[in-house]
Amino acid sequence: MRQSQLFTKTRKEAPADETSKNAQFLIRAGFINKEMAGVYTLLPLGFSVVNKIKKIVNEEMNALGSQEILMSTIQPKEVWEVTDRWDSEKVDVWFKSILKNGTEIGFGWSHEEPITNMLKSHISSYVDLPVYVHQFQTKLRNEERAKSGVMRGREFVMKDMYSYARDEKEHMDFYNKTIDSYKRVFDRLGLGNATYVTTASGGVFSDKFSHEFQTICEAGEDNIYVHKDGKMALNEEVFNDKTLLDLGVSKEDFEFKKAAEIGNIFTFGTKKCEEIGLYFTDKDGNKKPVYLGSYGIGITRVMGVIAEVFSDNKGLVWPKEVSPFNVHLVRLGNSDASLAFADRLYTELESKGVEVLYDDRDLRPGEKFADSDLIGIPVRFVVSDKTVAENKIEVKYRTSAEAELLSETDALKIL
RNA sequence: CGGAGUGUAGUGUAACGGCUAACAUUCCUGUUUUGGGAACAGGCGACUCCGGGUUCGAAUCCCGGCACUCCGACCA
Numbered sequence: 001m002r003q004s005q006l007f008t009k010t011r012k013e014a015p016a017d018e019t020s021k022n023a024q025f026l027i028r029a030g031f032i033n034k035e036m037a038g039v040y041t042l043l044p045l046g047f048s049v050v051n052k053i054k055k056i057v058n059e060e061m062n063a064l065g066s067q068e069i070l071m072s073t074i075q076p077k078e079v080w081e082v083t084d085r086w087d088s089e090k091v092d093v094w095f096k097s098i099l100k101n102g103t104e105i106g107f108g109w110s111h112e113e114p115i116t117n118m119l120k121s122h123i124s125s126y127v128d129l130p131v132y133v134h135q136f137q138t139k140l141r142n143e144e145r146a147k148s149g150v151m152r153g154r155e156f157v158m159k160d161m162y163s164y165a166r167d168e169k170e171h172m173d174f175y176n177k178t179i180d181s182y183k184r185v186f187d188r189l190g191l192g193n194a195t196y197v198t199t200a201s202g203g204v205f206s207d208k209f210s211h212e213f214q215t216i217c218e219a220g221e222d223n224i225y226v227h228k229d230g231k232m233a234l235n236e237e238v239f240n241d242k243t244l245l246d247l248g249v250s251k252e253d254f255e256f257k258k259a260a261e262i263g264n265i266f267t268f269g270t271k272k273c274e275e276i277g278l279y280f281t282d283k284d285g286n287k288k289p290v291y292l293g294s295y296g297i298g299i300t301r302v303m304g305v306i307a308e309v310f311s312d313n314k315g316l317v318w319p320k321e322v323s324p325f326n327v328h329l330v331r332l333g334n335s336d337a338s339l340a341f342a343d344r345l346y347t348e349l350e351s352k353g354v355e356v357l358y359d360d361r362d363l364r365p366g367e368k369f370a371d372s373d374l375i376g377i378p379v380r381f382v383v384s385d386k387t388v389a390e391n392k393i394e395v396k397y398r399t400s401a402e403a404e405l406l407s408e409t410d411a412l413k414i415l
Numbered sequence: 416c417g418g419a420g421u422g423u424a425g426u427g428u429a430a431c432g433g434c435u436a437a438c439a440u441u442c443c444u445g446u447u448u449u450g451g452g453a454a455c456a457g458g459c460g461a462c463u464c465c466g467g468g469u470u471c472g473a474a475u476c477c478c479g480g481c482a483c484u485c486c487g488a489c490c491a
Contacts, residue, residue: 012440012452013427017483037483085491092416092489110491144416144489152490221490264491294491333449366451373451384450394450 003359008043010371020219022307023149025316029374038146038154045375048324049303050157054136056188056321057159057297060181064174066132066161071115073138075106079117083275093141107140112268112294115162116276123290126166126282130174134161136299148219150304151260157300163293166280171291175267178295182213182263189302190319191215194309195262198224199243200235209238213263219308220260228253260305261298268292316376317398325357326415328377332365332384342383345393345408354415373398379414
C-alpha cells in the first residue's frame, strides 16, 4: 500500500494520559486509537497485526482438529443462572442490559456456559464425540480498573477453544496436545523464547492446577518463578512448600520474574457439563457427563506484549510473522529516476505477492526514517538517487544498525 | 472498590487572582531545501473538562460532578 493513502498519521509525542509503552508506541505509530479507558479501536496497521496473529492461531487450532465458530456476544441469563454465575456479586465483570420487552441479557465476558448449552442440541451419543471448537470473540468485561494499554482492557479479542471428550484419557490427550500446539503458536508469533508454561491454581473452574503461558515482560501483571533449567515455571500463587515438594524441586533453583499471561488452559472435568446437562450415551447405553476443557489466547493482548517486549527507543519492532507488512519501501527524493525506480519496484513487489508499505510521500529523509523506525516493519528498502545510480537497493533490518547495498535480485531473495 | 495524582488548540507544555490565554509541534499558503523529525515568511486552530460558589476581576481559590493515569485489591 502507498503510505500517502494510509489515512492514519504518526505522532512525534505520546499522549500524556498513556504511560504504558505498548499504548504509547501503538498510538504514536497509528496502530490503535483510544476511545476511552481500556477501549481501543484497531486502525489499519493494528488490525493487520491482529489478523496476522489470528491467522497463525487459527491454523494451529485447525491442526488440532478444532472447528471455528462465532458465538453471539449477547447472552441469555438463564444459562448462567444454572451454574450460579449470573449474579454480579459472584461475577463482577458483567456488562448487562435489558431488552425492550424487559428481558435481561448479558454481554459475553466468557462463553463456556452458552457454548456448552448450545452443544446439547448436537451431542447425544458417544459417536458424536469428541468435539473441539474455537472462536475469535470480542470479550466485554467490566473491569474495575483497566490498565497498561491493550494489556488489560474492557473490550478485547480473545481466541477461546473448548474441548468435549468422552472420558478423562481422551480429554487429557487433547489437553496435552494443546500445550504443544500453544508452544508452536508462540514460537511462530516470535514470543517462544520469552514464554513459559506455568502451573497455576485452577481458579474457580477446577480443583486442580491449570496451565498458563506467561511471557516475561516488565509490564505484565503476574509474578512467576522460573526454574533455572528454563523448563518449568510456577505462578506465585502456587509457589509454596507443598507444590515444590510435590514436584520434587528446590526453592533455590527458581528466579522471580514479572510476566504477562497470554494463554491459559484448564480442565473442568465433568462438573460443568453435569450442571448444564450435557450428557451422552455410551456404547453400553449408559448416560455419562462430558469432559470439558477450556483454552484461551488473548489475541489483542499478544499484540500489546509483542509491542512491549520487542520495541526499542525508536519504536516498534515487529517479528516477521506478525508485521503488518513484509517490507517498508522508502523512497527518498523526488527525482524522475528515483520515482521511476521506486514505483516500478513497488509494482514488482506487489505482483509477487509481497506485502509492501511504500513510503511515496514527499517528505524529508529524517522524517521518513523516523516514521519507518516507529512503525517497525522488519525489513526496510531505501531507494534514492544514490542507490539508483548504482542500480542497487539499500537494505536494512529494523533490528540492525547497519544497512547494505544489494542488487534487486539479492534484495528480493530476503523476502 | 480503597489510596494518590492530573484535566488549557489535534499533540506536548506555559501563564503571580489582573492586558486579546503564551510557546513548540501538527495543519494550511508561499519561497528555498532533500540521507536521520530542515530554514524563512504568513495564516487557521481554545466556551482553559462540566456545573455551582467566592471576588470588582477566576485557567488560577472553594464545593460538587465527570474523565484520565498510577499504586493497591480483583483478575474466570
